[in-house]
Amino acid sequence: MSLIYAIDIAGTFVFTISGALAASDKKHHHDIFSVFFTGFITAIGGGTIRDVTLGAYPVAWISDINYLLAVFAGVFFTLIFRRYIIRLSRTLSLFDTIGMAIYVVLGVQKSIAFEVNLLAAVILGMISGIFGGVIRDTLLNEIPLIFRKEMYATPCLLGSALFVVLHLLHVEEQLNFILSVLFIFAFRLLATKYSWSLPRLNFRE
Amino acid sequence: MSLIYAIDIAGTFVFTISGALAASDKKHHHDIFSVFFTGFITAIGGGTIRDVTLGAYPVAWISDINYLLAVFAGVFFTLIFRRYIIRLSRTLSLFDTIGMAIYVVLGVQKSIAFEVNLLAAVILGMISGIFGGVIRDTLLNEIPLIFRKEMYATPCLLGSALFVVLHLLHVEEQLNFILSVLFIFAFRLLATKYSWSLPRLNFRE
């Protein structure tokens, strides 16, 4: 359990960096405040929406200061290494994918613990992983990545569903955790590599 | 009461379809995921914002799986009939208006039951009806309909106020429910037919 906590905090650190960097791609002006704010929203947005929807108080970053310390560490890291960090973007994107996979599985796990119905748990798992980025993009007046990038949210939704199915099959919790994270990670990696996409829908006759 | 529950679930089904279709109008690319996500947000957004603002836990779709089953049914309906559904758009828009009217009145009723002040109840009723669509439009980077379409939110606000007034006059609850829903439905229909609009405001001398 304390390994999962460590991973959660590390995920917050990495999410902050990738969130702040995603904002820096855009034509917006960037100062310390906007790096902080976009990193913060990306890192804590999804979990906050999940906890508020569940009524799971206190929200994680409100009660445990380590989440915000990880955010501040991520902001400083971004500021200090900003000229070199883009070169590292492939590495970062890998970490980001791992971080998102972990957020999803932690989210579905917490939702199940709150005894929500299992379809809701699947959706709340996905929301935990993607909604921070959705809020960031929306505030920056961009169409969220989930509507633009092929196979961004779908692996999260499927991985969240996988965790629920394995949970129903009484697969041991830690094993389930690892399998579901690996599934999301591998799915996104393969989807990117082989340009998988969902079929576009035609609404005309 | 179980009739109202049935209507609520049916409203969720119709709202999901009209939400997904509203998204399909736009120039965005559409796959199964975006149909699901825009339908889901439209159908459950307003009630979720209301419940979270009230602290009315558990939120309806979290505890009762029927809401999400209605969403999934709406998504499948949209996918299967997508080539013919636009022909049905007048019928759907009628259902959508009924659904919205019911959401508003269910929302104000629930808010009164939570003993909020009555102005807050009026506003939370309106929010229940319109905010799902507002969130969807905002995520899709569009100006929400409530700021573009004449007489979209106003009938909801007035109908919500009517319910509170009749409640204060001790009108029997079920009668009040029916009268307020009919008021919103008729107002929106007439407003569309006769192009009613609020006066535009001039902020210059």
Place this chain on the structure above:
Amino acid sequence: MSLIYAIDIAGTFVFTISGALAASDKKHHHDIFSVFFTGFITAIGGGTIRDVTLGAYPVAWISDINYLLAVFAGVFFTLIFRRYIIRLSRTLSLFDTIGMAIYVVLGVQKSIAFEVNLLAAVILGMISGIFGGVIRDTLLNEIPLIFRKEMYATPCLLGSALFVVLHLLHVEEQLNFILSVLFIFAFRLLATKYSWSLPRLNFRE
């Protein structure tokens, strides 16, 4: 304490007016509904996000009708004086700055009372002051002011941090309140007058 309450209600009145006016700048069409809705969101958005994140139920405007009465008074004031109010915009902007400073300090104070970690309190203080405007701008499909206007959110963040620091130093609460409000007010005034800005960041080598 009742002075602070009076200031809080007065702040809601002024925030509603400045919120509705900020919307009227834009090229959007304006009717009574949009003046009401943008004013309402600006005035109550930040505090609502704070309370919902804290789980501080009931949310202020839900239990105490005076907040909504102040919003309605602000809306009527805007409607009646709309042709002259732009001439008063410098005076209003002064009141707006005071209102925002008070919202921030009330927000950090309430968060501390909920025994959150102190970094979270600083951030929730800032959110109380700026998030109503952020939501309004986002709904209107504009980049929020906090990303466009130099030194808009930063004084709020610093003033919120100042309150926490003085609180840790056991400075008497009312004195701390006044000092922190004055700090934010003076900082924003000076920043505007002397065009202070944070350094822009370069993410290229």
